Amino acid sequence: MTRIVDSLAALAQETRLKAYRLLVEAGPAGLAAGRIGEELALPPATLSFHLAHLARTGLVRSRQEGRFVIYSADFQNMNQLVGYLTENCCGGRSCAPSTKGARNETVSRARRSA
Amino acid sequence: MTRIVDSLAALAQETRLKAYRLLVEAGPAGLAAGRIGEELALPPATLSFHLAHLARTGLVRSRQEGRFVIYSADFQNMNQLVGYLTENCCGGRSCAPSTKGARNETVSRARRSA
DNA sequence: GCTACATTTCCATCATTCTGGAAATATGGA
DNA sequence: TCCATATTTCCAGAATGATGGAAATGTAGC
Numbered sequence: 001m002t003r004i005v006d007s008l009a010a011l012a013q014e015t016r017l018k019a020y021r022l023l024v025e026a027g028p029a030g031l032a033a034g035r036i037g038e039e040l041a042l043p044p045a046t047l048s049f050h051l052a053h054l055a056r057t058g059l060v061r062s063r064q065e066g067r068f069v070i071y072s073a074d075f076q077n078m079n080q081l082v083g084y085l086t087e088n089c090c091g092g093r094s095c096a097p098s099t100k101g102a103r104n105e106t107v108s109r110a111r112r113s114a
Numbered sequence: 115m116t117r118i119v120d121s122l123a124a125l126a127q128e129t130r131l132k133a134y135r136l137l138v139e140a141g142p143a144g145l146a147a148g149r150i151g152e153e154l155a156l157p158p159a160t161l162s163f164h165l166a167h168l169a170r171t172g173l174v175r176s177r178q179e180g181r182f183v184i185y186s187a188d189f190q191n192m193n194q195l196v197g198y199l200t201e202n203c204c205g206g207r208s209c210a211p212s213t214k215g216a217r218n219e220t221v222s223r224a225r226r227s228a
Numbered sequence: 229g230c231t232a233c234a235t236t237t238c239c240a241t242c243a244t245t246c247t248g249g250a251a252a253t254a255t256g257g258a
Numbered sequence: 259t260c261c262a263t264a265t266t267t268c269c270a271g272a273a274t275g276a277t278g279g280a281a282a283t284g285t286a287g288c
Contacts, residue, residue, distance in 0.1 A: 001128070008126035011203070013276085014119050024203055032221040034234060045278050048236050053275095067234055067285050068221055073203075082199050089125070089138055089192055127246085148264060159248050162266050167245095181255045181264055230288085237282070244275070252267070258260085 003057075007081045010057040015040060016050045023060060023073040030063075030072030117171075121195045124171040129154060130164045137174060137187040144177075144186030 011017050019036050037047040051071055054060040058077040063070050125131050133150050151161040165185055168174040172191040177184050 001131070005126055005128050005131060008122050008131075009275095012119055012122035012126045014115070015276090017115070017119060017122075021202055026220070029220050032234080033236095035221055037235095043278050044235065045237085045280090046276075049276075049278090052236085064285085067232095069235060070220060078199075078203055082196060082203075085192075085196050085199070088135055089187075089196075123245095129246090146264080147266095151265095157248050158265065159250090159267085160246080163246075163248090166266085178255090183265060232287090233285090235282105235284075238280085240277100240279100242275100242277080244273105246273070247271085249270100250268085252265105254265075255263085257262090 004081065004084050006057045007059055007077070010054050010059055013050070015042065015046075016054055019047075019050060020054060020059060020073065023071055026072065028072055030061075030070040032065075032068040032070055033062075034068070036071065118195065118198050121171045121173055121191070124168050124173055127164070129156065129160075130168055133161075133164060134168060134173060134187065137185055140186065142186055144175075144184040146179075146182040146184055147176075148182070150185065 011020060018040055022036055022039055023031060033047060033051060036042075036051070037044060040047070042050075051060065051062070055062055055071070058074055059081075061072050061074050063072075125134060132154055136150055136153055137145060147161060147165060150156075150165070151158060154161070156164075165174065165176070169176055169185070173188055173195075174185050175188050177186075
């Protein structure tokens with residue numbers, strides 16, 4: 001669950017979401033860090049900070065290629081994230097008001113008399 | 115896009131994600147605020163802060179019912195969020211390395227000579 | 229080795245978010 | 259009206275996150 005929260009937090013920031021979308025668009029070939037910085041007009045330090053954040057959660061991979069560091073989206077991890085949301089947070093249409101567990105009261109057990 | 119970032123941020127916090135999942139589990143009937151506070155063992159002020167945060171993004175609705183305020187998940191907004199991720203961030207299997215636009219270079223235009 | 233470019237790390241600053249006690253604001257029942 | 263309960267608002271302190279300049283590190287070609 002920490003993994004999920006971290007991934008959500010990684011995408012819950014405009015700059016990082018934009019960067020991630022660029023990488024999705026770029027596909028497996030990916031993009032050099034500097035290229036992303038160009039597109040988003042970010043100073044190097046800020047860019048590096050955000051890319052590191054995305055990489056730390058696994059949503060993005062990086063590989064060295066000559067003088068460049070190429071970032072690319074990790075679709076498998078993204079699928080896991082979306083899968084989690086669909087299953088646990090009801091993104092799918094199977095949003096049936098689950099019946100598992102005995103938590104079938106709207107208000108508190110202790111205070112229902114109130 | 116601000117809407118998306120806000121929704122992601124709302125879920126990118128352990129307490130709120132837990133609260134949201136309780137509400138998904140509870141279905142349209144929802145849960146009284148206090149009931150959620152009980153489950154998560156949160157002091158009232160903290161609980162209220164997080165529920166308000168979720169409500170502000172539209173992921174959750176609230177209705178007054180007697181002395182209780184009942185919160186419930188808004189599945190429509192959640193579906194929109196998951197839909198966005200699937201389409202723009204490639205959660206679906208149609209993760210084909212998009213070909214739109216002329217952004218088909220991995221490194222910078224200006225510096226490709228390097 | 230030296231130079232040029234790419235990226236990261238270091239560091240300080242600023243901004244936002246989280247937390248929870250205490251008081252205020254409902255709401256319902258006696 | 260008065261009391262008990264439910265929830266929110268007010269407020270301040272603590273923690274975490276974002277930003278970016280400057281210096282350090284890495285890599286390639288001469």
